[in-house]
Amino acid sequence: xxxxxxxxxxxxxxxxxxxxxxxxxxxxxxxxxxxxxxxxxxxxxxxxxxxxxxxxxxxxxxxxxxxxxxxxxxxxxxxxxxxxxxxxxxxxxxxxxxxxxxxxxxxxxxxxxxxxxxxxxxxxxxxxxxxxxxxxxxxxxxxxxxxxxxxxxxxxxxxxxxxxxxxxxxxxxxxxxxxxxxxxxxxxxxxxx
Amino acid sequence: xxxxxxxxxxxxxxxxxxxxxxxxxxxxxxxxxxxxxxxxxxxxxxxxxxxxxxxxxxxxxxxxxxxxxxxxxxxxxxxxxxxxxxxxxxxxxxxxxxxxxxxxxxxxxxxxxxxxxxxxxxxxxxxxxxxxxxxxxxxxxxxxxxxxxxxxxxxxxxxxxxxxxxxxxxxxxxxxxxxxxxxxxxxxxxxxxxxxxxxxxxxxxxxxxxxxxxxxxxxxxxxxxxxxxxxxxxxxxxxxxxxx
Numbered sequence: 001x002x003x004x005x006x007x008x009x010x011x012x013x014x015x016x017x018x019x020x021x022x023x024x025x026x027x028x029x030x031x032x033x034x035x036x037x038x039x040x041x042x043x044x045x046x047x048x049x050x051x052x053x054x055x056x057x058x059x060x061x062x063x064x065x066x067x068x069x070x071x072x073x074x075x076x077x078x079x080x081x082x083x084x085x086x087x088x089x090x091x092x093x094x095x096x097x098x099x100x101x102x103x104x105x106x107x108x109x110x111x112x113x114x115x116x117x118x119x120x121x122x123x124x125x126x127x128x129x130x131x132x133x134x135x136x137x138x139x140x141x142x143x144x145x146x147x148x149x150x151x152x153x154x155x156x157x158x159x160x161x162x163x164x165x166x167x168x169x170x171x172x173x174x175x176x177x178x179x180x181x182x183x184x185x186x187x188x189x190x191x192x193x
Numbered sequence: 194x195x196x197x198x199x200x201x202x203x204x205x206x207x208x209x210x211x212x213x214x215x216x217x218x219x220x221x222x223x224x225x226x227x228x229x230x231x232x233x234x235x236x237x238x239x240x241x242x243x244x245x246x247x248x249x250x251x252x253x254x255x256x257x258x259x260x261x262x263x264x265x266x267x268x269x270x271x272x273x274x275x276x277x278x279x280x281x282x283x284x285x286x287x288x289x290x291x292x293x294x295x296x297x298x299x300x301x302x303x304x305x306x307x308x309x310x311x312x313x314x315x316x317x318x319x320x321x322x323x324x325x326x327x328x329x330x331x332x333x334x335x336x337x338x339x340x341x342x343x344x345x346x347x348x349x350x351x352x353x354x355x356x357x358x359x360x361x362x363x364x365x366x367x368x369x370x371x372x373x374x375x376x377x378x379x380x381x382x383x384x385x386x387x388x389x390x391x392x393x394x395x396x397x398x399x400x401x402x403x404x405x406x407x408x409x410x411x412x413x414x415x416x417x418x419x420x421x422x423x424x425x426x427x428x429x430x431x432x433x434x435x436x437x
Contacts (some may be wrong), residue, residue, distance in 0.1 A: 028202070029199060029200075029203040030307050030371070030375065035205075035217065039221070039310055045229055047231075050231040050292050053235055054238065054287070058239070058242050059279070061242035065242065065257070066260065066307060068436060069247060084303070
């Protein structure tokens with residue numbers, strides 16, 4: 001396409017421009033051999049000096065720059081990785097510590113609970129025992145009081161009865177008879193109660 | 194009147210006539226633009242390689258991008274063992290690219306639009322590649338002309354074709370660059386001439402064409418430098434890694 005355009009242009013130029021015919025003595029200046037040696041000489045000179053300059057001076061510098069940057073970036077990345085690992089480790093440690101502490105706290109709480117329960121149970125038992133003992137003692141006391149009171153009552157009853165009889169009859173009564181009668185009555189009363 | 198579109202390619206001596214025996218070594222306008230390209234490349238690389246900042250400046254970025262671009266190109270075509278030739282390929286690419294690009298400036302001279310310049314470069318590459326091939330593989334380098342898996346009957350024909358294609362490498366390499374540059378610049382000049390000859394009334398159309406063609410030519414300037422460099426890499430690959 002481009003070649004076609006080029007050919008078309010050349011044809012148009014040939015058609016339009018008469019100047020070309022007059023100045024056609026040169027044709028393509030590229031094929032004029034007059035300056036070929038000069039061109040080759042200067043090309044070789046300039047190109048090789050440029051090559052030497054680039055090879056010896058610039059490329060090592062650029063390579064160095066790029067390599068340094070790469071190294072720096074890699075180092076930085078490695079460092080970051082290390083920091084990350086450290087942070088992870090610390091986090092793990094922290095979590096472990098927290099877990100251990102939680103367990104310990106749970107243990108302590110449980111132990112205390114058990115102790116407390118035991119204490120409470122012990123105290124309850126002791127308290128119950130004390131109450132029972134007390135009850136037994138009281139019962140005994142009541143029993144004994146009952147017994148003594150009955151005998152006391154008998155005695156008093158006998159005395160009072162004999163006194164009353166003495167007042168009424170004016171004579172001494174055999175005390176043993178009176179106490180037998182009182183005993184009988186109290187027995188009956190006790191049975192009735 | 195439009196001037197001769199081939200006038201832009203004329204070489205003339207500037208400064209004193211220098212000659213060595215019968216050889217004319219005068220400093221010409223072509224030499225001047227070669228020198229200008231070389232100086233601009235050196236200056237750019239100097240600026241790009243000067244600082245050692247972690248975050249590159251713009252000019253440093255451009256330099257380093259060119260560097261990695263060429264490095265990647267060599268690595269992709271030739272493999273790892275072509276690192277020795279990196280400075281040469283890099284210089285070649287930069288030189289051709291800048292000669293092409295500077296040629297795009299008005300009133301400048303396109304060094305690469307001369308067959309003798311491109312042919313000298315291509316011939317140097319050709320001779321260099323051949324020497325490297327023989328140094329690396331000795332006489333076995335001639336196996337390059339005998340592709341594997343070709344029937345015996347066809348072999349004489351194939352060998353002849355391979356030799357011709359090998360020998361035509363410098364010609365194709367140099368003519369490709371020279372013809373592209375010359376064609377592009379001639380075309381630009383012709384359209385420029387049309388703008389003048391058609392005047393204010395009809396000159397707008399060729400002017401538009403000129404603008405579009407300038408864009409195209411800048412693309413071609415880059416592309417041809419790239420093609421020149423990558424073909425050199427491919428030839429080098431043949432010499433380094435026989436029977437890839």
